[in-house]
Amino acid sequence: MTRSLLLASLLAATALATSSAHAAGDKEAGRLKTYTCHGCHGVPGYKNAYPNYHVPRIAGQHYEYLVAALKAYQTGDRDHPTMRAQGESLSAQDIEDIAAYLAGLAP
Ligand code: HEC
Numbered sequence: 001m002t003r004s005l006l007l008a009s010l011l012a013a014t015a016l017a018t019s020s021a022h023a024a025g026d027k028e029a030g031r032l033k034t035y036t037c038h039g040c041h042g043v044p045g046y047k048n049a050y051p052n053y054h055v056p057r058i059a060g061q062h063y064e065y066l067v068a069a070l071k072a073y074q075t076g077d078r079d080h081p082t083m084r085a086q087g088e089s090l091s092a093q094d095i096e097d098i099a100a101y102l103a104g105l106a107p
Pocket of ligand 1: 033034036037038039040041054055056057058066069070078079080082083086098
Protein backbone atom coordinates (compact mmCIF):
# COMPACT_ATOMS: atom_id res chain seq x y z
CA MET A 1 0.00 0.00 0.00
CA THR A 2 2.65 2.51 1.05
CA ARG A 3 4.79 1.40 -1.87
CA SER A 4 2.12 1.98 -4.48
CA LEU A 5 1.23 5.33 -2.95
CA LEU A 6 4.85 6.33 -3.16
CA LEU A 7 5.02 5.17 -6.76
CA ALA A 8 1.86 7.07 -7.62
CA SER A 9 3.15 10.31 -6.17
CA LEU A 10 6.47 9.82 -7.92
CA LEU A 11 4.66 9.42 -11.22
CA ALA A 12 2.56 12.50 -10.54
CA ALA A 13 5.66 14.51 -9.73
CA THR A 14 7.33 13.36 -12.94
CA ALA A 15 4.26 14.28 -14.98
CA LEU A 16 4.23 17.74 -13.41
CA ALA A 17 7.93 18.27 -14.04
CA THR A 18 7.61 17.17 -17.67
CA SER A 19 4.63 19.37 -18.41
CA SER A 20 6.23 22.49 -16.95
CA ALA A 21 9.44 21.81 -18.85
CA HIS A 22 7.50 21.91 -22.11
CA ALA A 23 5.43 24.96 -21.28
CA ALA A 24 6.71 28.19 -22.75
CA GLY A 25 5.97 30.02 -19.52
CA ASP A 26 3.29 30.13 -16.87
CA LYS A 27 0.93 33.06 -17.38
CA GLU A 28 -0.43 33.05 -13.85
CA ALA A 29 3.07 33.05 -12.35
CA GLY A 30 3.99 35.78 -14.81
CA ARG A 31 1.09 37.93 -13.71
CA LEU A 32 2.38 37.92 -10.16
CA LYS A 33 5.96 38.51 -11.26
CA THR A 34 5.04 41.61 -13.28
CA TYR A 35 3.66 43.30 -10.19
CA THR A 36 6.69 45.59 -9.86
CA CYS A 37 6.87 46.25 -13.61
CA HIS A 38 3.52 48.02 -13.66
CA GLY A 39 4.93 50.86 -11.60
CA CYS A 40 6.68 51.98 -14.78
CA HIS A 41 5.11 50.05 -17.65
CA GLY A 42 1.48 50.09 -16.59
CA VAL A 43 0.88 53.82 -16.28
CA PRO A 44 -1.57 55.66 -18.54
CA GLY A 45 0.23 57.40 -21.37
CA TYR A 46 3.22 55.18 -20.68
CA LYS A 47 5.16 57.78 -18.79
CA ASN A 48 6.74 57.04 -15.48
CA ALA A 49 5.13 59.10 -12.70
CA TYR A 50 8.34 60.57 -11.35
CA PRO A 51 10.80 61.33 -12.80
CA ASN A 52 8.66 61.71 -15.88
CA TYR A 53 10.10 59.75 -18.81
CA HIS A 54 8.74 57.65 -21.62
CA VAL A 55 8.42 53.93 -20.98
CA PRO A 56 7.81 51.46 -23.82
CA ARG A 57 4.59 49.52 -24.01
CA ILE A 58 5.23 45.86 -23.25
CA ALA A 59 1.71 44.41 -23.04
CA GLY A 60 0.83 42.38 -26.12
CA GLN A 61 4.40 42.23 -27.40
CA HIS A 62 5.54 38.99 -28.99
CA TYR A 63 6.70 36.32 -26.60
CA GLU A 64 10.06 35.87 -28.35
CA TYR A 65 10.65 39.60 -28.41
CA LEU A 66 10.01 39.96 -24.68
CA VAL A 67 12.28 37.04 -23.81
CA ALA A 68 15.05 38.44 -26.04
CA ALA A 69 14.69 41.96 -24.63
CA LEU A 70 14.79 40.82 -21.00
CA LYS A 71 17.77 38.55 -21.62
CA ALA A 72 19.58 41.38 -23.40
CA TYR A 73 19.11 43.66 -20.39
CA GLN A 74 20.28 40.85 -18.14
CA THR A 75 23.49 40.24 -20.06
CA GLY A 76 24.10 43.93 -20.70
CA ASP A 77 23.64 43.64 -24.49
CA ARG A 78 20.93 46.22 -24.07
CA ASP A 79 22.33 48.87 -21.86
CA HIS A 80 19.72 50.67 -19.84
CA PRO A 81 20.48 51.06 -16.13
CA THR A 82 16.87 50.79 -14.97
CA MET A 83 15.96 47.72 -16.96
CA ARG A 84 19.33 46.16 -16.35
CA ALA A 85 18.58 46.29 -12.63
CA GLN A 86 15.21 44.66 -13.35
CA GLY A 87 16.68 41.97 -15.56
CA GLU A 88 19.40 41.03 -13.11
CA SER A 89 16.86 39.92 -10.53
CA LEU A 90 15.03 37.58 -12.94
CA SER A 91 15.67 33.88 -13.49
CA ALA A 92 15.23 32.24 -16.90
CA GLN A 93 11.93 30.85 -15.64
CA ASP A 94 10.81 34.32 -14.47
CA ILE A 95 11.52 35.72 -17.93
CA GLU A 96 9.50 32.98 -19.65
CA ASP A 97 6.58 33.39 -17.24
CA ILE A 98 6.58 37.16 -17.59
CA ALA A 99 6.81 36.98 -21.39
CA ALA A 100 3.94 34.47 -21.52
CA TYR A 101 1.76 36.72 -19.40
CA LEU A 102 2.57 39.97 -21.24
CA ALA A 103 2.25 38.40 -24.69
CA GLY A 104 -1.25 37.26 -23.79
CA LEU A 105 -2.46 40.77 -22.93
CA ALA A 106 -4.23 43.06 -25.36
CA PRO A 107 -1.77 45.68 -26.62
C1 HEC B 1 11.77 51.96 -12.91
C2 HEC B 1 10.95 51.83 -14.11
C3 HEC B 1 10.85 50.44 -14.75
C4 HEC B 1 10.52 49.27 -14.13
C5 HEC B 1 10.19 49.01 -12.65
C6 HEC B 1 10.51 48.26 -15.17
N1 HEC B 1 10.82 48.80 -16.38
FE1 HEC B 1 10.96 47.82 -18.18
N2 HEC B 1 11.61 49.53 -19.07
C7 HEC B 1 11.72 50.77 -18.46
C8 HEC B 1 12.30 51.72 -19.40
C9 HEC B 1 12.59 53.19 -19.13
C10 HEC B 1 12.52 50.99 -20.60
C11 HEC B 1 13.15 51.49 -21.91
C12 HEC B 1 14.62 51.11 -21.81
C13 HEC B 1 15.37 51.26 -23.11
O1 HEC B 1 15.25 52.29 -23.75
O2 HEC B 1 16.09 50.29 -23.47
C14 HEC B 1 12.05 49.63 -20.37
C15 HEC B 1 12.08 48.61 -21.32
C16 HEC B 1 11.53 47.35 -21.15
C17 HEC B 1 11.42 46.35 -22.18
C18 HEC B 1 11.83 46.49 -23.64
C19 HEC B 1 10.65 47.04 -24.39
C20 HEC B 1 10.93 47.30 -25.85
O3 HEC B 1 10.02 47.81 -26.53
O4 HEC B 1 12.03 47.00 -26.34
C21 HEC B 1 10.86 45.25 -21.62
C22 HEC B 1 10.52 43.93 -22.30
C23 HEC B 1 10.63 45.56 -20.23
N3 HEC B 1 11.05 46.85 -19.97
C24 HEC B 1 10.08 44.69 -19.30
C25 HEC B 1 9.99 44.95 -17.94
C26 HEC B 1 9.59 43.97 -16.96
C27 HEC B 1 9.18 42.55 -17.29
C28 HEC B 1 9.65 44.58 -15.73
C29 HEC B 1 9.38 43.95 -14.36
C30 HEC B 1 10.19 42.79 -14.03
C31 HEC B 1 10.07 45.95 -15.95
N4 HEC B 1 10.27 46.14 -17.30
C32 HEC B 1 10.22 46.91 -14.96
C33 HEC B 1 11.37 51.07 -17.15
C34 HEC B 1 11.04 50.15 -16.18
